[in-house]
Amino acid sequence: MISTIFTVLGLVFILAGVFVFFTSVLGIFRLHYVLNRLHAAAVGDTLGIFCILIGTILMRGWSVISFKTLLILVFMWLVSPVASHLLAEMEYLTHPDIGKKCEVERR
């Protein structure tokens, strides 16, 4: 009974993750400006990977492999926003007239 519930929950999480990744890929292709596309990609890297990895953990049960999956999740959540931040900062520093594209706070 309990394993069935966990399997169903995991399936729901994985489907949600697939949906998030779908929107993220759609955003990457649909949007045109760098920062917008960065936002779309970052959604997939954080929320999408969270949903899919939690789903696999729930379906798999608690084991060493689930613990490693959790470590992957922690690593991705630490690293992916920083990478997005660095890309955005590089765009901010190198774009000649970023003020026309979006509202910038001068430092």
Place this chain on the structure above:
Amino acid sequence: MNKPDEKKSRWTRFSAWVNGKSVIIPEEDLFPGGDLRPAPGKKCGREFCRSAEREGERLYSFLSGYTFAAVVVGVIVIGILMATVMALPRFGQPDNPTNNEVSQRYLEKGEEETGAPNAVSGMILNYRGFDTFGESCVLFLAVSCVFMLLLRDEKNTHPKDLAQIAREEAADDSSRDVILQQVSSMIIPFIFLFGIYTLLNGHLSPGGGFSGGSMLGGGLILYVAAYGSRKIQRFFNGKVYNIARVCGLMLYAILFGYYIFTGANGLPNHIPLSIGGLILPIDVAVGLVVACTMYGFYAMFTKGEL
């Protein structure tokens, strides 16, 4: 250059014609230091001009001979390769050398002969150790060539450029990214730990010298990107870098040479097979070379010095 055309042979004239100009040596190539060249306003002395001209002609004749030799060597190598292709067995025959008993023996006897439960590690580091040694040499040579081309120090760079680099470095140091620094301080120890784990566990589990070395190199690159190259020079400057690079390759060469000369099964008598025999120290050596290669490429292409 007074009438250099008369002195040229037919071949040099032909190659100059192919290149589209008669004199191909620009001034910058003759005086790479920049200090030797006279200032633009000043007239250069007669002695200096004559010696420079002679030097240019010598270089020019050397270059044309070089082209000829390159063509000859290329034709010979192509001929050898073509002859080898002729001697290859037909494609897809069941008794071809690729289908012989060697691969089966690797899988069946690999663990007891090399001491590595990971069959891939045992194969690439023990049975085919010379191949991996060649790969390590390729990495070593590649990073050495990049050093030759891109290294900037006081011997081959104008002092103005060096001062400019130092100014940019100081400006970068004053505005390092805080978010990157905080996250790096959290994850860099774990990257190094996991890299060393992969390096030392290569004979037991997936991993080994190449993957572990690339993790170590990636950790070094992240450290430099977050904290600047002045911080990393406290423990990893050019001298340490060169020592690690050369020691890795030398360790591999000495160990594998000893292994071969003692009959290719001699070393397991001294290092017991239960801890992997020869695989573990060779993994460490390969890891050193790979990590130094990755970090060297990054340092050369971003800044030009270690």
